[in-house]
Amino acid sequence: MRIVENVVAALLVFGFAVGLSACKDDGYPEGPLPGTEYDILPVVIKVYVTDSEGHDLLNPEVTNTIVNNKIKVLYKAKEYEMHWEPEHSSGSRAIPVVWNGLQVCKPYNEDGRYFLTFGDFDRQTCYEDEEFVINWGDGSWNTVFRFSNSFWWENHEPENVFYLYVNGEKQKEGWEEVTIVKSFDNDI
16 A cells, blocks of 8 residues: 555655746747647749839830830749739738749839749748749840749748859848849849
8 A cells, every 4th residue: 555655655746846847938839839820921033123213014004114015934844933922912911821933912002013933832841052044035044043932930930041152142141032123224
């Protein structure tokens, strides 16, 4: 009987110790604390295109617009043709990661510039030197994009580092947008 009491007492002490340690933050696995939610935006690479005078070349009403060209992206041995962004959003508050390929978007901010997007890429996925190339519809594949994304949890908070390179030139850390100045002699 004494052995059973000792075993029961040991189990109670062990259970109490486990219960106490579960109350500390470091007792939870990596990720958000239970009951905590984060809206983690997907990675969407945004590209504005202008001429040397700053005219928005994706605006259909601008002289020399390239929006009617068959602009496409080569990514992982697959071509993605440019299409217009859908007019209506899904209406969801959630931030899903939806693969849209290459799309041209109407301006939604005060500067009124059209832009291309390529993605969505899951921000919670690590990417190392992912590369895609834009064909501007004039037959030249001459704008090379490379990006890297790291994601981890630290003290139950999401951490992220994103790098974008355009034609080998490193852009500002964390910036997912770039302006390309397109000249009309097939040089970028």
